[in-house]
Amino acid sequence: MRLSYGWSSKKIAMTSTSYSPSTEIGSPIPANTSHAISVSLPTWRDNVDYEEAAERVVSRMRCGYPRFFIHPQIKQLITICDQKFAKITETCLLFPSRKSAQRCRDFILQYYKQTTPASPSTSSTPCVRLAEITVVPPDQTKSSFQGSVTLHVILFPKDAFPIAKSYWQHTGEGISSRCAEYSLNIMQAKHDEKSSIIENCNEKSSISLRRPIFHKRYSSNTRTSNNKNKFDEDSTFSEPKSQTSPTDSTFAEKSATVEENFYVEERYGRNLPITFADKAKIALRRRIAGVLGVEEQSDVSEIDNNNYNIDGVINKKIESTNVTERGIKGVTEDDVFLFPTGMSSIFHAHRYILSAFSPNKSICFGFPYVDTLKILEKFGPGCHFYGNGTPEDIDQIEKLLESGEKISALFCEFPSNPLCRSADLKRLRSLADKYDFLIVVDETIGNFINVSVLEWADILVSSLTKIFSGASNVMGGGLVLNPQKKHYEKLKQVIKQDFEDLVWSEDAIFLERNSRTFRDRILKINKSTEELCDFLSKSPKVKKVYYPKYITPEIYSQYKKVDGGYGGLFSLTFYSSKASQQFFDSLPIAKGPSLGTNFTLACPYTILAHYLELDWAAKFGVEADLIRVSVGLEDKETLLSGFQKGLDAITEEEETVNNTDIIF
Numbered sequence: 001m002r003l004s005y006g007w008s009s010k011k012i013a014m015t016s017t018s019y020s021p022s023t024e025i026g027s028p029i030p031a032n033t034s035h036a037i038s039v040s041l042p043t044w045r046d047n048v049d050y051e052e053a054a055e056r057v058v059s060r061m062r063c064g065y066p067r068f069f070i071h072p073q074i075k076q077l078i079t080i081c082d083q084k085f086a087k088i089t090e091t092c093l094l095f096p097s098r099k100s101a102q103r104c105r106d107f108i109l110q111y112y113k114q115t116t117p118a119s120p121s122t123s124s125t126p127c128v129r130l131a132e133i134t135v136v137p138p139d140q141t142k143s144s145f146q147g148s149v150t151l152h153v154i155l156f157p158k159d160a161f162p163i164a165k166s167y168w169q170h171t172g173e174g175i176s177s178r179c180a181e182y183s184l185n186i187m188q189a190k191h192d193e194k195s196s197i198i199e200n201c202n203e204k205s206s207i208s209l210r211r212p213i214f215h216k217r218y219s220s221n222t223r224t225s226n227n228k229n230k231f232d233e234d235s236t237f238s239e240p241k242s243q244t245s246p247t248d249s250t251f252a253e254k255s256a257t258v259e260e261n262f263y264v265e266e267r268y269g270r271n272l273p274i275t276f277a278d279k280a281k282i283a284l285r286r287r288i289a290g291v292l293g294v295e296e297q298s299d300v301s302e303i304d305n306n307n308y309n310i311d312g313v314i315n316k317k318i319e320s321t322n323v324t325e326r327g328i329k330g331v332t333e334d335d336v337f338l339f340p341t342g343m344s345s346i347f348h349a350h351r352y353i354l355s356a357f358s359p360n361k362s363i364c365f366g367f368p369y370v371d372t373l374k375i376l377e378k379f380g381p382g383c384h385f386y387g388n389g390t391p392e393d394i395d396q397i398e399k400l401l402e403s404g405e406k407i408s409a410l411f412c413e414f415p416s417n418p419l420c421r422s423a424d425l426k427r428l429r430s431l432a433d434k435y436d437f438l439i440v441v442d443e444t445i446g447n448f449i450n451v452s453v454l455e456w457a458d459i460l461v462s463s464l465t466k467i468f469s470g471a472s473n474v475m476g477g478g479l480v481l482n483p484q485k486k487h488y489e490k491l492k493q494v495i496k497q498d499f500e501d502l503v504w505s506e507d508a509i510f511l512e513r514n515s516r517t518f519r520d521r522i523l524k525i526n527k528s529t530e531e532l533c534d535f536l537s538k539s540p541k542v543k544k545v546y547y548p549k550y551i552t553p554e555i556y557s558q559y560k561k562v563d564g565g566y567g568g569l570f571s572l573t574f575y576s577s578k579a580s581q582q583f584f585d586s587l588p589i590a591k592g593p594s595l596g597t598n599f600t601l602a603c604p605y606t607i608l609a610h611y612l613e614l615d616w617a618a619k620f621g622v623e624a625d626l627i628r629v630s631v632g633l634e635d636k637e638t639l640l641s642g643f644q645k646g647l648d649a650i651t652e653e654e655e656t657v658n659n660t661d662i663i664f
Contacts, residue, residue: 021590021599026060029592029601030472035071035177037465037472038592038601039064044581047604051611065593066475067169067343067371071177073184080187081153085131092155093164093174096340096502100173101130101152107167111378112160129155135186149183151175170374172341172477176504277505280512282314285333287515288462288478290325290448292316308516327452330483337479337495338503342444342463343371345477346411347379348499349440349459353409354380356487356494357438361405363397365389365412366423367620370609372411372442383411387620389421394428401435409438414446414453415556417595418571418605418628419621420546422555425456432458438487444596446548449522450564451556458485464511466596467525467568468518474510476503521598521633526565529631532639533570541579541650546571546626568631569595571605573623579650580604580625586649588642595630600639602629 022029025046028036039061041047049057063069070078074094081092095101105128112126131153156164168174286292292313324331339345350362362376366389376383384400386393389412401407410432412423425441432439441457444466454460462468464476481491503511533547547570548556556566574580584591589600593608605628610617614624631639 021588024060025057026062028063029590029594029597030599033473034181035473036063037065037475038590038594038597039069040590040592041603042591043585044604044607047607048611051607066177067172067174067341068593070165070168070174071180073177073180074175077151077175077180077183081131081133081151085153086155089157090155091158091161092153093168094180095152095154095173096175096179096504097500098130098132098152099500100171100502101154103171103173104154104164104167105130105156107378108154108156108160108163111163111166112157126157126160128160131155135183137186138189149179149186151179151183166374170343170371170378171347172339172343172475173347173502176340176475176507178506179504182506274505274509276310277508279310279314280508281338281501281503282333283310283512284338284464284476284478284508284515285336286313286316287518288336288464288468288480289331289333291332310512325448326454326480328455328482328484331454331480335481335483335492337499338464338501338508339477339479340502340504340507341475342461342465342477343375344502345461345463345479346372346440346442347375349461349479350375350379350409350411352491352494352498353438353440353459355498356490357408358406360408362408363410363437365393365397365410365428366416366421367419367617367622368411368413368442369417372413376411389416389423391424391427394424394431398431401431407435407437409440409458411440411442413442413444414451414559415548415551415567417445417569418546418626420445420548420551420570422548422552422559424555425453425559429456438485445567445569446559447522447567449519450526450561450567451559452561453559454480454482455484458482458487459491463596464515465594467522468596469511469514470518470521470596470598471510471514472594472597472599474507474514476507476511522568523563523565524633525568525631528634528636528639529568529570530566531636532631532643533566535640536572536643536647539647541574541583541647543573543575546573569628570631571626571628573626574650577625580627582649582651583646584627587646595628597630597632599632600630600634600642601632602627604628 020031022031022040023042024040025042027040028034029038029040030036041050041057046057050061061069063071077094078092081094082090086092093104095104108126108128132150133153134148134150136148154164337345337348339348353362359381361381362383364373364376364383364385364387367387373383373385384397384407386397397410410428412425412428414425415422423441425439428439431437438458439456440459440461441453442461442463443451443453444461444463446453447462447467448454458481460480460482462478462480464478465474468478469476481488481495529547530549533545533549536542537545537547537550548566560566574583584602584604587602589602590597591602593603594601604625606614606617606622606624606626610622618624634642
């Protein structure tokens with residue numbers, strides 16, 4: 001398969017550039033990408049073995065989806081912090097702010113259960129400590145970056161790692177892999193500088209290398225005053241007994257500096273210089289607010305040159321009385337907030353609502369992406385789950401509210417992932433206004449080029465990692481407030497008091513660059529996906545195609561824009577497990593987690609997202625053998641021939657409606 005695309009002034013033009021999906025287990029998708037968002041799991045068996053932690057797969061994983069798989073450079077930084085600060089019974093994770101580290105500590109304390117019985121002399125409460133480490137460049141005057149970086153380290157018992165890791169996964173609050181890369185390169189530079197000094201003094205054999213300089217503080221949750229291991233803000237931390245400097249071994253292999261990594265991007269104009277990070281964030285917020293309009297595309301006519309006029313984008317006069325692409329008046333960049341990941345935007349929307357109003361239960365409407373439900377269940381008072389997202393579910397919600405039950409908010413996707421079911425937002429809005437609760441809509445799958453849903457929501461959230469970026473090389477999330485709703489001012493006040501800008505500057509640069517052409521990419525993908533789904537839905541080998549055009553079309557059409565389409569995501573099922581596996585294994589496309597990429601990407605969704613709860617997912621129509629597909633920028637002939645190859649791989653003897661056994 002070949003994926004080819006280039007840029008023209010008004011539309012995406014196909015060129016001779018080629019893309020070949022990797023077939024190597026554990027390799028990054030896209031290939032040769034240091035901060036790739038997806039990872040190659042090319043066969044059904046590979047995905048099952050990944051979930052079962054089989055050595056043949058796990059040992060070959062060079063990357064993974066960042067919230068589920070800790071990036072190698074973050075692991076390297078964790079190892080350094082472990083060696084430098086942790087006791088033998090501890091390990092750690094890294095966060096971009098003290099508040100996020102404290103939230104992780106609170107989560108561990110809430111859910112941690114010791115694997116060994118506590119002795120009478122020890123407390124059953126685990127010791128969870130916080131440390132702040134500031135890494136300072138050797139010479140900040142020569143750096144094109146933002147100078148020093150402070151890492152917030154949370155140290156906890158090793159047997160609490162699964163709890164800490166679940167917080168990392170659910171909330172998306174861990175540090176960026178580019179932040180880790182930058183920190184490691186500072187350490188490398190310090191290491192090289194000291195090595196050079198030692199060599200020049202001809203004393204290399206008699207002088208041991210010192211570690212890079214950190215400024216550090218510590219704190220702890222420990223409440224027992226007579227605990228000898230108590231740490232607080234003023235306590236002194238003793239170094240580990242190991243005499244080996246972590247940096248001596250960690251940096252044995254030469255690593256490229258951040259400046260070298262960015263040189264090509266800046267030299268050829270694919271990225272703005274790092275000093276433009278703040279401007280990039282303004283441009284992103286304006287783009288997400290929908291205030292730039294179609295005419296913005298004229299500003300990216302020479303996207304491969306250094307002529308991109310970011311000042312024109314951020315200084316463009318916007319009339320607050322204009323109706324934006326969001327379909328309502330008054331939305332500006334001041335109503336948009338950026339987060340490091342899409343799940344982080346959902347997590348913080350939930351936090352803000354619980355902070356601004358009475359902390360009642362929430363409602364999760366429709367079958368959502370896995371971590372949305374986990375957030376609503378594990379943080380706060382819990383939630384009511386209506387997993388089918390049907391009119392009958394709305395009837396049940398209405399009865400619940402009539403009984404006197406108070407709820408804080410209703411969360412839903414439009415449309416949902418992976419079943420592409422659309423929520424009846426107008427009816428839900430009517431209930432929200434009557435019973436005074438908020439509506440939070442995740443528009444990641446629909447996106448505001450295709451659908452207009454902010455009018456019916458109080459808060460809109462989205463994963464910028466997906467089609468908004470498309471390049472599968474950076475994470476990001478967005479939150480938009482609806483200025484026309486009655487709780488707007490209260491929400492705005494709470495957010496302003498609590499919000500932290502934790503989007504790493506380099507990530508903002510990549511997001512801004514990638515998203516300049518998101519409109520044209522979406523429009524092209526809309527057409528290709530619709531033709532592909534029409535083709536697949538006619539095949540007798542396909543059991544069902546889940547696509548907004550076919551699933552609740554009477555609802556989706558109410559919110560679909562005149563020039564919008566049905567998006568690039570669909571799912572499909574077959575008449576047997578064997579047929580699903582044969583089809584999946586034979587597809588000549590990239591195969592791994594994530595969606596909204598510029599290249600077509602498929603995965604056995606239920607296996608990856610709900611492997612330990614397959615029966616539960618099946619109750620809501622999410623079959624164990626469901627395959628999810630995200631369509632990219634390939635031409636339709638390439639897509640049709642590739643999916644025909646998958647269909648051809650299904651043997652006739654397996655085409656039986658009665659054969660529904662799951663084969664792993």
